[in-house]
Amino acid sequence: MWDVLPTAVITAANTAVGEVSINPAEVRGEGGAAQPVLVMPVVVRLNARPKEQQLAVLSLEADLAEGSQAGLGRVGTDARDLRPGMHVASAEWGTPQNRVELRFPLPRPLLERLESHRHRGDGRLQLTLSLRVVLAWVRARNDIAQPVDTRVPFDLRYGMLADVMLFWSPSVGDLSFLVEQSTWVTQVLPALGHDAIRVVEVHLPTELDDERARAAFGRQLRHFDHRGYRESVAASRDLLHAWEKRLGATRDRPVAAVVAEAQGWGAEDPRRRFLDQLWTAAKGLANTVLHEANQPTMLNLSKPESKAHLLLTAALSEWLTRLTE
Secondary structure (H helix, E strand, O other), X not given: OHHHOOEXXXXXXXXXXXXXXXXXXXXXXXXXXXXXXXXEXXXXXXXXXXXXXXXXXEEEEEEEEEOOOOOOOEEEEEEEEOOHHXXXXXXOOOOOXXXXXXXXXXXXXXXXXXXXXXXXXXXXXXXXXXXXXXEEEEEEOOOOOOOOOOOOOOOHHHOOOXXXXXXXXXXXXXXXXXXXXXXXXXXHOHHHXXXXXXXXXXXXXXXXXXXXXXXXXXXXXXXHHXXXXXXXXXXXXXXXXHHHHHHOOOOOOOHHHHHHHHXXXXXXXXXXXXXXXXXXXXXXXXXXXXXXXXXXXXXXOOHHHHHHHHHHHHHHHHHHHHHHO
16 A cells, blocks of 8 residues: 555665655544644654664654645644654564654634635645654664673663664655545544535546546535535536536437436336436526526525535436446
């Protein structure tokens, strides 16, 4: 799994000695509205080394920024003291993975800034961790496997004892990663007490999961957040059209007919009528808003109506995905 996760290399001068990785799906929120914190679990591992060359990471510091470049759009800083127990150390027998949780306070103005940045795109959030480590060579002095050193007046009753020598120039590359919309709206926002989001995720098949389709649903969410209820409904037209193109549906052979034929539903099958009625309703309201110049009066949509249409669009996309994959 390490080869597919965003990873930064730990070096001593120009020599690679380990890695820091993050699984963006594990990012979460904590603390509610009173003490909101963004939690980012990272995994630190040091390459296997002979015992006489054992290394340890004594501390890990991180600057978090929005976007793909460190230093821009700063979010916060955290530092973890890893000296107690010396758990983040190399081993002779392999590369143990050590989980370290970085925690960044996320007050409401900062959260709203991230939300605004996220909604300007496709619903995902690009973040970058700029990491720093204190790296040391660790030499055990009272190890049970070592000869007794008469210069050390402490035996194992006092616990492990070691000499620690610091490297002058350790470094870690920047760690840039994407937090998916589904992770953000289910694991982060609710835990931060952010109540302005609907936990809605649209599952699209591979053929339909293109930038335009994602952006279409993202526009629905963004307009809804900003109370643009008519604009939210109108934005669904691109997603509905993408589905019709994907299925090869036409005016004479609508979506319900195409799906019914593929699924073996008969002409009187209630699922066929149900899909046809839902699709007609979703598309009809979007078309009405888009072409309201032809209507006798302007359509004034409220929040509940726009939300119902948003959820209907998401449910139809979910259903069609399950049927066609």
